[in-house]
Amino acid sequence: MPDRVTSQLDPFSPEFRADPYAAYEELRGLGKVVYLEKHDIWCVHHYDTCQQVLTDYETFSNAGGGGIKNYFKEKPWRKPSIILEVDPPEHTRTRTVLSRALSPRVLRQIRDRFEVDAARMVAEAGAKGEIEGVSELTRPYPLKVFPDSVGLADADRDNLLIYGTMVFGAFGPTVPWYEEYMETHKDVPEWIIARCQRDALAEGGIGQMIYAAADEGKITEEEAMMLVRTFLSAGVDTTVDSIGLCLRALAEHPDQYAKLREDPSLARNAFEEATRYDSSSQSIFRTTLTECEVAGQKIGANEKVMCFLGSASRDGAHFEDPDAFDITRKIKGQIGYGVGIHGCVGQMFARLEAECFFQAFAQQIESVEVTGPTELRMHPGLRGLTKLPLKLTPKAA
Amino acid sequence: MPKVTYIAHDGTETVLEVAVGTSVMEAAVMSNVDGIMGECGGSINCATCHVYVANADSFTLPEVGAVEDEMLDATACDRLPESRLSCQLIMTEEMDGLRVRLPEAQY
Numbered sequence: 329m330p331d332r333v334t335s336q337l338d339p340f341s342p343e344f345r346a347d348p349y350a351a352y353e354e355l356r357g358l359g360k361v362v363y364l365e366k367h368d369i370w371c372v373h374h375y376d377t378c379q380q381v382l383t384d385y386e387t388f389s390n391a392g393g394g395g396i397k398n399y400f401k402e403k404p405w406r407k408p409s410i411i412l413e414v415d416p417p418e419h420t421r422t423r424t425v426l427s428r429a430l431s432p433r434v435l436r437q438i439r440d441r442f443e444v445d446a447a448r449m450v451a452e453a454g455a456k457g458e459i460e461g462v463s464e465l466t467r468p469y470p471l472k473v474f475p476d477s478v479g480l481a482d483a484d485r486d487n488l489l490i491y492g493t494m495v496f497g498a499f500g501p502t503v504p505w506y507e508e509y510m511e512t513h514k515d516v517p518e519w520i521i522a523r524c525q526r527d528a529l530a531e532g533g534i535g536q537m538i539y540a541a542a543d544e545g546k547i548t549e550e551e552a553m554m555l556v557r558t559f560l561s562a563g564v565d566t567t568v569d570s571i572g573l574c575l576r577a578l579a580e581h582p583d584q585y586a587k588l589r590e591d592p593s594l595a596r597n598a599f600e601e602a603t604r605y606d607s608s609s610q611s612i613f614r615t616t617l618t619e620c621e622v623a624g625q626k627i628g629a630n631e632k633v634m635c636f637l638g639s640a641s642r643d644g645a646h647f648e649d650p651d652a653f654d655i656t657r658k659i660k661g662q663i664g665y666g667v668g669i670h671g672c673v674g675q676m677f678a679r680l681e682a683e684c685f686f687q688a689f690a691q692q693i694e695s696v697e698v699t700g701p702t703e704l705r706m707h708p709g710l711r712g713l714t715k716l717p718l719k720l721t722p723k724a725a
Numbered sequence: 726m727p728k729v730t731y732i733a734h735d736g737t738e739t740v741l742e743v744a745v746g747t748s749v750m751e752a753a754v755m756s757n758v759d760g761i762m763g764e765c766g767g768s769i770n771c772a773t774c775h776v777y778v779a780n781a782d783s784f785t786l787p788e789v790g791a792v793e794d795e796m797l798d799a800t801a802c803d804r805l806p807e808s809r810l811s812c813q814l815i816m817t818e819e820m821d822g823l824r825v826r827l828p829e830a831q832y
């Protein structure tokens with residue numbers, strides 16, 4: 329056998345997904361680069377090697393596909409993303425359009441609206457007291473503020489979640505439920521495309537800003553539609569899942585929640601820590617363009633490399649006491665949004681959305697408890713909760 | 726070690742020794758200088774490391790890259806001719822004495 333460290337761990341198995349952090353520890357113990365025999369892919373799972381792979385786009389390409397499928401070897405299931413699944417120079421063109429539409433400058437104008445929506449939704453949840461946190465709070469909030477900002481009409485927004493499952497489900501190996509799901513919801517992609525047309529998007533929203541770039545000739549009309557669609561797939565489930573996991577972490581660490589309640593201005597940092605500690609994007613893929621070497625391991629050309637961001641975030645060589653959830657931690661070098669040229673273009677949006685949410689929560693809620701078993705959703709691509717039973721005690725008025 | 730002076734929006738000055746090869750953003754974040762966030766860790770994804778270089782004429786700073794240029798157009802506080810993303814200012818011996826003013830807000 330070739331000299332390489334191998335493992336039988338399967339990152340898409342229910343056991344791995346139920347407790348990825350134990351599996352990450354095992355992987356980090358095995359070595360810097362491990363070959364996962366179940367799927368014939370390489371993986372990296374330390375902070376330094378993830379950084380190395382993600383910042384070297386000339387070796388580690390995105391054109392081979394954002395998921396486990398290797399577009400260099402098999403045909404993509406749908407047209408590749410024109411931002412996530414391309415390399416420079418194509419990437420730079422689409423990326424700059426989105427960077428502008430999601431910049432601090434634009435976000436400053438959105439903030440007030442987020443604050444109002446967050447305060448109202450937290451108040452409603454607080455008044456109920458006992459809630460199922462995902463369906464009654466951490467899902468409705470992003471599903472309101474995100475499409476509102478893009479300029480999407482109100483009706484049938486649950487379709488966005490279905491579409492998200494379609495997109496993120498495709499990151500893993502083909503499984504029977506996925507085929508069935510695609511069949512059951514085969515009308516949804518059409519619905520999405522119709523909502524992403526110029527005429528369907530409200531004036532003043534981010535969607536129209538992207539079409540403005542088409543007017544300036546930076547992208548085509550068709551590309552504008554595709555970028556709006558990318559927004560809708562990349563921006564909803566990710567924030568739903570990350571806000572949900574952050575709320576669970578706070579509820580499970582009452583000492584940390586007490587700090588936030590005493591000083592709601594810690595909200596942004598609390599979410600930053602949750603993005604490191606337990607977040608929606610656990611892993612991303614690259615495909616090698618040439619033979620290369622990572623930490624002394626030779627990797628051939630056209631090979632898939634899985635980068636475990638969730639493991640890099642728990643690497644003791646970079647983060648002190650990595651398994652502790654500490655909302656006052658000063659994070660140097662966040663990797664939870666990826667890094668390098670494909671690093672999340674929506675990260676400032678995500679931070680703002682979450683900051684407003686947790687600030688409103690801390691201002692209104694005295695204590696939060698998990699009252700029953702929480703459940704994870706098991707489809708590949710993202711980590712998130714489907715169930716989070718909570719008891720909220722509002723502050724005395 | 727070369728020194729960089731960070732001038733907060735209220736005028737307070739902080740002088741840091743910055744190792745060659747470290748970015749002006751990283752040095753500030755590591756020493757908890759308020760006013761530079763560097764939330765994306767230097768990937769030119771966030772624009773929260775915006776600074777105004779006060780004495781740019783005294784140095785040959787690296788050119789503003791294409792992506793940096795785009796991001797500078799969208800910072801929370803206005804872009805000025807001396808605007809830079811401090812994660813792109815990698816320290817050299819020649820940059821000793823650099824002075825950067827911090828904007829009022831980064832997001």
Ligand code: HEM
Pocket residue numbers: 394411412413423426430558559562563564566567570607608609612613637664665666667669670671672673674675677678
């Ligand atoms: C907490 C929420 C979020 C997390 C954890 C997250 C995570 C990530 C990660 C890890 C990547 C890198 C993918 C790669 O390098 O292969 C990424 C890219 C991306 N994200 Fe996010 N994301 C979040 C929210 C958002 C939002 C709100 C939007 C849209 C407004 C968004 C849009 C994108 C896009 C378009 C890309 C592709 C960028 C490129 O390829 O240049 N994300 N995200």
Ligand code: FES
Pocket residue numbers: 750762763764765766767768769770771772773774810811812813
């Ligand atoms: S640190 Fe994010 S752009 Fe400089």
